[in-house]
Every structure is written in structure tokens, then in C-alpha cells.
Amino acid sequence: MFEANHERARDKSVIRCSHIGEEEGPGQKFDLQRAAGAARVAFSGAGDGTEVNDVYRKFPMAVLFPNVDNGRHRETVLINTSGGIAGGDEINIEIVARDEASVAITTQAAEKVYRALDRPARILTRLRAETGARLAWLPQETIVFNNARIVRQTEVDVGSGAELVALEWLVFGRAESGEEVIAGYILDTWRIRVDGHLVWADGFLSCDQTFPQLRRMALLSNWRAIATMIYFGPSMETRLERFRQIAASLGCACGVTLVGAIIVVRVAAAAGADLKRGLRRFLDQLDRELGTGPFGVPKMWSC
Template identity: 75%
Template sequence: MFEAFHERSRGESAASPGYPGEGQSATERFDLQRAVGAARVVFSGAATGTEIRDLYRRFPMAVAFPSVDDRGRKEAVLINTSGGVAGGDEIRIEVVAQGNASVTVTTQAAEKVYRALDRPARILTRLRAEGSARLAWLPQETIVFNRARIARQTEIEVSSGTELIALEWLVLGRIESGEELLGGHIQDSWRIRVDGHLVWADGFLASDQMFPQLRKTALLSNWRAIATMIYFGPRPESRLERLREIGASLECACGVTIVGAIIVVRVAAIASADLRRGLRRFLDQLDYELGSGPFGVPKMWSC
């Protein structure tokens, strides 16, 4: 099943125009080792709590399941054993929550995107929640180094009766380490479908000639750490005001809006440590607001 998913994704990736090196034969490209990793986990609700129904891993991706206090909830930790991604690498992740499963998925550490010679690294994440499942996708930050190239796509499918939070955050040079992005390529896109219908599409694109302009007030200004968080669940209109109150209490810049059936949260900070503190505070309060479940700060964030 996952092999079919993997091969289909390869076909879609190859059809995407606009990246140096695509459309060339293998002999025309740099003869460098590329990582092609994958991870797929399917969870399902059972009388004893949330169970793992299917698990697939392809090097360099691994999956760990730390113990949590709540038997009804599972926490999965994705591990990139190569220590980061570089140009031409491909990582594919799929998480499915079925029935009344309650699942938190995070990463072992920040994902690092290193300088690329030509092609971008590609990261495709597919999340699906079915039935009355509750799914939280809460990876740690993605750190983009100077001249790195990355194309990341997050695809989400939810249905009426499910509840989901999905987070992705980018660090565009760590100010604490004196890092500066002078060039590269970052493409970060979202596609969300509810009951099979596309309800939200979003994208962030910065390429070589754009990086010197990012510090302008009309663009990112001094913000070097930016996050997008999506909430889908019951009574979104009534959740909206509470999430705006939480956002206003943060020491980061935060905006909250509703788009149809989903709530979109944007958070930005000058330093990655400030953004992490803001997101932790947001998730702590959100977990209290939503009640017992998978939406609090993952244990791995404190390791």
C-alpha cells in the first residue's frame, strides 16, 4: 500500500517544473548520494485505547513510540537518522488516524536543511483523520541554512467529526548563531480537504533574488522564525475568539483567522527560541481549552 503511495508521489514530483536538474537523465546530474526516505503509520481506536495498525519505514526514516500517561493516546516520534536533508533528498511521511484514535506525531529534533548545489530537498507530508479521530501533527522546527533549497508540501484530509491540529514552522537563519540567508530556495505549500473538497490552499515562496528583500517591512521584517498552525474541529466559530485571546497573550506576533471550516494561526518571532516559547504557551492553553487529548506540547519537545 505504501509502495503505491511512494511511487505515485515520485511521479507527481517529477512532473513539477521549475527546479534546476529536473528533466535531466541520471548521467546529466551530479553523481551524489541522495536519500529517499519514507515513514507511514496508521492508528486506529480500540477498546484498550489507540492502537498501531500499520507501520512502514524506509531508511533514513525511523519511528519511535514513547510511553505516555494517557492509555487512550499514542505519541509517535519521527526520526531522520541522516541528521538532516540536502539537495535532491526526498522524504515522504503519511499519518492516518481512524475510528476514535487519539494521536500526537512529532519529530525527534529540528529538521536541518543544508546548502544544495542544484536540486531542492523534497518533503511531502500527508495527514488523514477519519471517523471521530483526533490527530495532532506537531513537528519541531525546520532550520534552513544559507543557500539551502527545499520544496515542502503538506496535504491534509479530514472529515466531519474529526479534530486536527497541524503545525509547520521555519527558522530562516538562527539569529542566536549569527546565521543569515543570502540565497537559496524555499517553497512551502499546504492543501487541506474536508470531506473530499479542497477548502484551503496556501504557499510561501522565496528564491535566490528574493532573499535580500525579505527583511523589508512589507515582507518578513525582522521575523526569522515563522509558523503556521491549522485547527479543524467542532464549533470553529466559537473556538475563534478563544484562540485569538491565546494568541494575544503571547510575546510573539500572532494572527488568527477563520477560513471556511478551518482556523489558521500565524505566529512569528525574531529568534527561534522566542517562537518555541510562544508555541509551547499556545499549545498548553489550547490543550486546556480542548480538554484531554493529543493537542498539548509533545514530550519530545522537552528532551
């Protein structure tokens, strides 16, 4: 599956901004890909907890299974051993939870997307939670540097009776280091399906021509770090009101809404560290709200 996706991605046309062709010169084409990695993990419930049924990894991706809850809930850590993402890199991730599995997936550290000359990096994440499973996708932040180019796609399939939390967040440069992001290309999309039916599609797009406009009040204003969190599970109306109460206590800009079959949470802050504190507070309270399970702050966030 990953090899086929990789070949299809390689054939796609290069995304360019107006000045890139001038930098390349006539007839030149950059092919600077360093990495084409993949990770796939499948879980199922067992009498004494959650079992790992299948693991596939392709360099530079690695997968670790720290023992943080005696096997009842599995925390899995994905590692990009190449030290970041550069133009032309491709990463494919697939997580499957079946049969009462209880799983939290996170990353070893913040992912960094570096300056690219031409081709964007591509990250495809597929999450599937089947009936009875509980799945939390809680990676650490993605830091985008000036002139970075990235296309990130998150596809989620959940079955009736499953429970899922999925998070993705972007940090536009490290405010503490005085970094500014004034150019580049970011396409960040979501597709959520429930029982095979598309219930929500969303996308964030900014390129060289639009980055200078992001500071307008109607757009990102002073926010340099943004997050989207998705919840699917039981008692949605009750959860919606409780999530709104939690959102009001975060110290970040936050909005919570019910869209069809899912709850969408948006969080924004002036810096990545502020956003992380807000998300930690949200997940701490979410863990208490949803009961024992994989939805709290991953242990790796504190390492």
C-alpha cells in the same frame, strides 16, 4: 504508494536559479541525492485507547512509539537518521487516524536543511483524520541554512466529526549563532480538504532573487522564524475567539482567522527560540481549552 510518488518526483524538472547553470557548466547535471525515505503510520481507536494498525518505514526514516499516556493517547516520534536534509533528498510521510484514534505526531529534533548545489530537497506530508479521530501534527522546527533548497508540501484531509491541529514552522538560520539566510529556494505549500473538498490552499515562496527583499516591513521585517498552525473541529466560532485571546498572550506576533471550515494561526518571532516559547504557550493553553487529548506540547519537545 511511496515508491510511485518517489518515481514521479524524480521525473520532475529541476528548479534552478539563474546562477546555477553557470556553476554546473555545459552539459553537466548533478545527482547528489543521499536519501529517499518514507514513513507511514495508521492508527485506530480501541476499547482501552489507540492502536497502531500499520507501520511502514524506509531508510533514513524511523518511527518510535514512546509510552507517554498509558496507550490512551499515542505520541509517535519520527526520526530522520541521516542527520539532516540535503539537496535532492526526498522524504514522504503519511499519517492516518481512524475510528476514535487520538494521536500526536512529532519529530525527535529540529530538522536541518543544508546548502544545496542544484536540486531542492522534497518533503511531502499527508495527514488524514477520519470521523471521530483526533490528530495533532506537531513537528519541531525546520531550520533552513543559507543556500538551502527545499520544496515542502503538506496535504491534509479531514472528515466531518474529526478534530485536527497541524503545525509547520520555518527558522531562517539560527540567530543565536549569527547565521543569515540571504539566498536559496524555499517553496512551502498547504492543501486542506474537508470531506474531500478543497477549502484552503496556501504557499510561501522565496528564491535567490527575493531573499534580499524579505526584510522589508511589508514582508518578514525582522522576523526570522515563522509558523502556520491549522485547526479543524467543533464549535469553530467559539474556538476562534478563544484562540485570539491566547494569541494576544504569546509575546510573539500572531494572527488568527477563520477561513471557511478551518482556523488559521500565524505566528512570527525574531528567533527560533522565541517562536518555540510562543508555540509552547499556545499548545499549553490549547490543551486545556480542547480537553484531554493529543493537542498539548509533545514530550519530545522537552528532551
